[in-house]
Each structure stands twice: as C-alpha cells, then as structure tokens.
Amino acid sequence: MEISWRAIETVPRYPYPWRVREFFECMPEAVNGEPPTPVPTGLDPAERFDLVIIGWQVWFLSPSLPIQAFFTAAEAVVLRGTRVISVTCCREICQRAQARMRMLIRQAGGVLTDSIVLTHxxxxxxxxxxxxxLMLSGRREAGALLPAAGVAQHDIDGLARFGVRLRKTQNRWAEAEPGSLLADLAPTDINTSALLPEMIGAAVMTLFARVARRCGRPGGLLRLPVIGVFMLTLVILLPVVLAVSALLTPVLRILLPSRFPRRTANAPG
Structure with a gap:
C-alpha cells in the first residue's frame, strides 16, 4: 500500500510545552470555532484516497485549532466520499469534541466509520x-505523589491491533457503502462519569468564550481580564465539579439510565 503522511500546521504555530497565557488564550477561538490560517500540507485537492486516518487533539472540550483549521482549507476536499477513521488523545472528557469532529468530517463530505480514543x-x-x-512543562514521568502523565504505554502498544485489522481488510476500504472495520476491537470505551463535568464545563467555557471574543482578538488587552477570570474559575470550579460528579453520577445512572450508562462506546457516525 502507499501511504501519504501529512502534518497539519497553522499560522501562528502553537508551542509545546505551552506558556500559561498562550494556552488559555486559545480557549475562545477553540470553543467558538474560529481557527487560524492553515499552512498548505501539499495535498492535491484532486487526489482521492481509499482511507484517511485523522489524528487530532481535544482543546477546551473542542477539536484543536489546527485540526479545525484544516477543515477550512481547500485540501479538505480530499475527504469527500472517502472512509475516515478518527484517532484522538484526550482526557476522559471528550464527547462534545467528538460530536463536533463528526460534524466537521460530515460537512467535508467524509464518511466517518470508526473512532479510536486514547485517554490519559x-x-x-x-x-x-x-x-x-505535561502541557506546561513537557514532563511525562511519574513524580513522588503523581503517576506518569499522558497515555499509558500499554495503551499505545495496543493500537497495533487496529493496524493489523486495517491491513487484513484493505479490500474493504473503498467499498461503496462503508461500514465499521474496528467496532469489535473496542476502539472507544468512555467513562460516563465524565459526562456531567463535561456538560458543566461546556456551559462555563461557552459563556467565557463569547465574552472574551467580544473583547477582541488573541493578545488584546481588553480580553486579558476575562481570560484571567476564566483561569481562576477553572482552577476553583473543576475540582468541585469532579467531586460532585463522583457523588451524583451513581444517582443519575438510576434516574436517567439512558443518559448516564455505566460505560459507552463512541459511535462513529
């Protein structure tokens, strides 16, 4: 098989490790869906593929700004009528971002058949x-009181099973009505105890994103106080929300079993 590998870049580029201000300055645009200018990847818009695998990240409960930028580029037309597999790394809070990613792929004409999610x-x-x-220092190793950051190595190694399946099903990649190739391999297993914190977090971020955007573009002096209050709110609110969620989720599973199942697989469509 022939593989075309492309990195997605933007103007401006985003640093890693992050600086605190630069990281939080991304929130309004990520939430509001206002990506930066994409850098051409070199893809020929007229080219067609049998399979496209998109690797992306979650920023502030939204697809990252670089991946949002890709979907504004003319090159995104290569997804039209093509099977797409989504691969993302995030914390357990990712349902809202997954829904937006499905929408972006659908609007580009792609056919999302499988989603693979790795969690910290x-x-x-x-x-x-x-x-x-990890984001602000680049440190992954375990500390005296904290475990290692990011995705566990055994989860990364486990991705090989998807590659083996794709190689064995290569004759199905370009089928006229593509169905899932990976569903029985458990590509996604979401802890639904994260659903309540995500709902609350999304409401808070949407409010601050709208207010910050009204105060100007990234780096503007008028929106710095808004970003500062958002940072403080997140630091104070998130531990409280996580603790309350741990107490309420068992009750919600009884009262609303369809909305809060014990575990859920992330449907690709």
Missing part, C-alpha cells in the same frame, strides 16, 4: 494535575 491514565482527578504539568 489515572482518571479525572489525577488528570486534573498531571495533564497541566
């Missing part, structure tokens, strides 16, 4: 500490 190790409460450390 340690759960929501631990990730509240390890994820910022």
């Amino acid at each position: 190790q340690g759960g929501s409460m631990v990730g509240y500490l390890t994820a910022p450390r």
Whole structure:
C-alpha cells in the first residue's frame, strides 16, 4: 500500500510545552470555532484516497485549532466520499469534541466509520494535575505523589491491533457503502462519569468564550481580564465539579439510565 503522511500546521504555530497565557488564550477561538490560517500540507485537492486516518487533539472540550483549521482549507476536499477513521488523545472528557469532529468530517463530505480514543491514565482527578504539568512543562514521568502523565504505554502498544485489522481488510476500504472495520476491537470505551463535568464545563467555557471574543482578538488587552477570570474559575470550579460528579453520577445512572450508562462506546457516525 502507499501511504501519504501529512502534518497539519497553522499560522501562528502553537508551542509545546505551552506558556500559561498562550494556552488559555486559545480557549475562545477553540470553543467558538474560529481557527487560524492553515499552512498548505501539499495535498492535491484532486487526489482521492481509499482511507484517511485523522489524528487530532481535544482543546477546551473542542477539536484543536489546527485540526479545525484544516477543515477550512481547500485540501479538505480530499475527504469527500472517502472512509475516515478518527484517532484522538484526550482526557476522559471528550464527547462534545467528538460530536463536533463528526460534524466537521460530515460537512467535508467524509464518511466517518470508526473512532479510536486514547485517554490519559489515572482518571479525572489525577488528570486534573498531571495533564497541566505535561502541557506546561513537557514532563511525562511519574513524580513522588503523581503517576506518569499522558497515555499509558500499554495503551499505545495496543493500537497495533487496529493496524493489523486495517491491513487484513484493505479490500474493504473503498467499498461503496462503508461500514465499521474496528467496532469489535473496542476502539472507544468512555467513562460516563465524565459526562456531567463535561456538560458543566461546556456551559462555563461557552459563556467565557463569547465574552472574551467580544473583547477582541488573541493578545488584546481588553480580553486579558476575562481570560484571567476564566483561569481562576477553572482552577476553583473543576475540582468541585469532579467531586460532585463522583457523588451524583451513581444517582443519575438510576434516574436517567439512558443518559448516564455505566460505560459507552463512541459511535462513529
């Protein structure tokens, strides 16, 4: 098989590790769906593929700004009528971002047949500490009181099973009515205890994103106080929300079993 590998870049580029202000300055545009200018990847818009695998990240409960930027480029037309597999790395809070990603792929004419989600190790409460450390310092190793940050190595190694399946089903990639190729391999297993924090977080971020955007573009002095209040709200509110969610989710599973199942697979469509 022939593989065409493309990195997605934008103007401006985003640093890693992040600086605190630069990281939080991305929130309004990520939430509001206002990506930066994409850098051409070199794809020929007239070219067609049998399969497209899109790797992306979750920023502030939304698809990252670089991946949002790709869908504004003329090159996104290569997805039209093509089977797409989504691969993302995030914390357990990702349902809203997945829904937006499905919409972006559908609007580009792609056919999303499978979604693979890797989540950070340690759960929501631990990730509240390890994820910022990873983003702001680049440190992944375990500390005296904290486990290693990011995705566990055994989960990364486990991705090989998807590659093996894709190789064995290569004759199906370009089928006229593509169906899932990976469903029985459990590509996604979402902890639904994260659904309540995500609902609350989405409401808070949407409010701050709209207010910040009214105060100007990234780097503007008028929106700095809004970003500062958002940072403070997130630091104070998130641990409270996670704790309350841990208490309420068992009750909601009884009262609303369809909305809060114990585990859920992320449907691709």
